[in-house]
Amino acid sequence: MILIVDSGSTKCDWISVDQEGKQIQERIRTGGLNPEILKEKKLYKIIRKSDELMKNKREVTHIYFYGAGCGTESPRLLLKRVLEDIFINAKVQVTEDTMAAVRATLNHDDEAAVVCILGTGSNCSYYDGKQLHQRIQSLGYTLMDDASGNYFGKQLIRDYYFNHMPDAIKVSFGDKYNMNADYIKYNLYKQPSPNAYLASFAEFMFLNIDSPYIQNMIKEGMRIFVKNMIFQHKEEIKTVPVHFAGSIAFFAKEQIIEIAQEMGFKTGNFVRRPIDGLVAYHTRTR
Numbered sequence: 001m002i003l004i005v006d007s008g009s010t011k012c013d014w015i016s017v018d019q020e021g022k023q024i025q026e027r028i029r030t031g032g033l034n035p036e037i038l039k040e041k042k043l044y045k046i047i048r049k050s051d052e053l054m055k056n057k058r059e060v061t062h063i064y065f066y067g068a069g070c071g072t073e074s075p076r077l078l079l080k081r082v083l084e085d086i087f088i089n090a091k092v093q094v095t096e097d098t099m100a101a102v103r104a105t106l107n108h109d110d111e112a113a114v115v116c117i118l119g120t121g122s123n124c125s126y127y128d129g130k131q132l133h134q135r136i137q138s139l140g141y142t143l144m145d146d147a148s149g150n151y152f153g154k155q156l157i158r159d160y161y162f163n164h165m166p167d168a169i170k171v172s173f174g175d176k177y178n179m180n181a182d183y184i185k186y187n188l189y190k191q192p193s194p195n196a197y198l199a200s201f202a203e204f205m206f207l208n209i210d211s212p213y214i215q216n217m218i219k220e221g222m223r224i225f226v227k228n229m230i231f232q233h234k235e236e237i238k239t240v241p242v243h244f245a246g247s248i249a250f251f252a253k254e255q256i257i258e259i260a261q262e263m264g265f266k267t268g269n270f271v272r273r274p275i276d277g278l279v280a281y282h283t284r285t286r
Helices: 040-048 051-055 073-086 097-105 149-161 167-176 181-189 194-207 212-228 247-251 253-263 275-285
Strands: 002-007 011-017 028-031 062-067 091-096 113-118 122-127 242-245 267-271
Touching: 002 097, 002 275, 011 275, 028 040, 028 051, 040 051, 040 073, 062 073, 062 097, 062 275, 073 091, 091 097, 097 113, 097 122, 097 242, 097 267, 097 275, 113 247, 149 167, 149 194, 149 212, 149 247, 167 194, 181 194, 194 212, 194 247, 212 253, 242 247, 242 253, 247 253, 247 267, 253 267
Parallel strands: 002 062, 062 091, 113 242, 242 267
Antiparallel strands: 002 011, 011 028, 113 122
16 A cells, blocks of 8 residues: 655645555545644654554555655654654655645646745745755745745734724624634644644635735735745746645635736646645656
8 A cells, every 4th residue: 555645734635545556545634744843742643643544554565745844854854753653564755745746736747847835834946857946945934934824824813903904804804713812822822833723814815805905915925925935936937837736826826827927927737735646646657
């Protein structure tokens, strides 16, 4: 049994396939496994909580894990060690989530493209058809992650408290979420995965996407992301498309295309969940 895994900070999808790439069972969903955010004990707990994973753990021969927080060596090795300890018969490969986005969005394996992730967090890389080029090392959600779910969640909370929301939107936002200051601070400073907590507010944007306030927020966040991340690849975007992966990108497609036209680059594919493309990739390349 082969496990192909796509993990963000909020959720993690596991697909089990046989040697020919045929799916063996239904997709398994667990909490996100970001080793930059979560301690080792929590990583073990999330995986072991899944009865489906534990039932077949000895049958797993290979794990291809793509995850947020796996772009640097120390957290990547931590997660690899945890997976090898649980799935004792498996060869484990842990790769940063950017490669999942690359393999899921490209039109063919040797296509050159700039590939962006806009989910709970955000990232952007250039793939030259063979190798991935990362111009900016992520410093995490506190300092970076422009135009991500946690970025927009933070903007919504700030606008609510600074009274920058239109009245009708503010009432709707307050009705949907617990906006008690102590509750918010508890989740941000006392609970694990504050980035995922912030990202949980982003759903509100797409429930109110017709609001000019919401559309302006999305477009302003995208302008910042383009300036800070996509424009790291100014020469490349003159000749290659910019692909997008992640739920924020998928649901904000219309606004992203508008900003792309405004700022002078060509958008390519939009993929909500990279894991389907990963299954096709690993089946094709085995």
